[in-house]
Amino acid sequence: xxxxxxxxxxxxxxxxxxxxxxxxxxxxxxxxxxxxxxxxxxxxxxxxxxxxxxxxxxxxxxxxxxxxxxxxxxxxxxxxxxxxxxxxxxxxxxxxxxxxxxxxxxxxxxxxxxxxxxxxxxxxxxxxxxxxxxxxxxxxxxxxx
Amino acid sequence: xxxxxxxxxxxxxxxxxxxxxxxxxxxxxxxxxxxxxxxxxxxxxxxxxxxxxxxxxxxxxxxxxxxxxxxxxxxxxxxxxxxxxxxxxxxxxxxxxxxxxxxxxxxxxxxxxxxxx
Numbered sequence: 001x002x003x004x005x006x007x008x009x010x011x012x013x014x015x016x017x018x019x020x021x022x023x024x025x026x027x028x029x030x031x032x033x034x035x036x037x038x039x040x041x042x043x044x045x046x047x048x049x050x051x052x053x054x055x056x057x058x059x060x061x062x063x064x065x066x067x068x069x070x071x072x073x074x075x076x077x078x079x080x081x082x083x084x085x086x087x088x089x090x091x092x093x094x095x096x097x098x099x100x101x102x103x104x105x106x107x108x109x110x111x112x113x114x115x116x117x118x119x120x121x122x123x124x125x126x127x128x129x130x131x132x133x134x135x136x137x138x139x140x141x142x143x144x145x
Numbered sequence: 146x147x148x149x150x151x152x153x154x155x156x157x158x159x160x161x162x163x164x165x166x167x168x169x170x171x172x173x174x175x176x177x178x179x180x181x182x183x184x185x186x187x188x189x190x191x192x193x194x195x196x197x198x199x200x201x202x203x204x205x206x207x208x209x210x211x212x213x214x215x216x217x218x219x220x221x222x223x224x225x226x227x228x229x230x231x232x233x234x235x236x237x238x239x240x241x242x243x244x245x246x247x248x249x250x251x252x253x254x255x256x257x258x259x260x261x262x
């Protein structure tokens with residue numbers, strides 16, 4: 001039984017330009033809100049990393065730094081759920097074609113770890129069929145915290 | 146010796162100890178600069194024993210991992226030895242997920258790493 005009504009979820013919608021270094025326009029707020037909603041530091045690290053990787057993928061690989069294209073971000077944070085939807089205006093990709101970076105002969109390849117880190121650190125990540133939108137979700141078990 | 150903005154370099158005997166200036170290694174331009182400074186240690190300054198001390202680092206992205214992998218390859222090519230230490234648990238988990246803990250020689254702390262060279 002809850003003693004208090006659930007804290008209102010924080011929501012933000014923002015369109016980012018396709019430039020390097022703009023991820024802070026959303027991650028600064030995100031980090032602040034995760035802290036304000038009582039998320040522990042290890043989860044904040046995990047969500048920050050997944051968000052950063054997804055945003056950089058959208059800006060660099062999706063929109064290919066095209067100044068005419070934007071990255072659309074929607075996020076919602078509550079004490080029990082962190083949810084982000086990141087959409088780029090690029091051609092999309094098939095996440096199944098990203099090679100497994102942990103295979104012995106790929107361990108020393110310098111790129112291709114972002115998607116694996118997102119999958120490991122979030123409860124759920126899901127791409128749309130075109131591959132230009134990703135939804136990241138992390139659920140928190142409040143009973144354990 | 147080249148000027149450094151992203152790293153602080155000192156010597157402990159024969160070992161070159163590198164500390165990172167930025168707590169969060171995620172800004173693309175900063176990562177590029179970091180890569181150049183790290184690669185210079187091997188390719189320009191000819192350092193043969195390098196310890197990367199992560200005690201100041203709270204966050205790093207996969208782009209930063211890429212630079213560490215490239216540095217490791219360059220070090221091996223130059224017959225230089227590289228070790229890492231003082232990695233906090235969240236970041237060590239990143240190394241474990243990507244299995245980079247098998248690629249890099251990671252030690253608990255600076256003293257242990259230096260003794261292992």
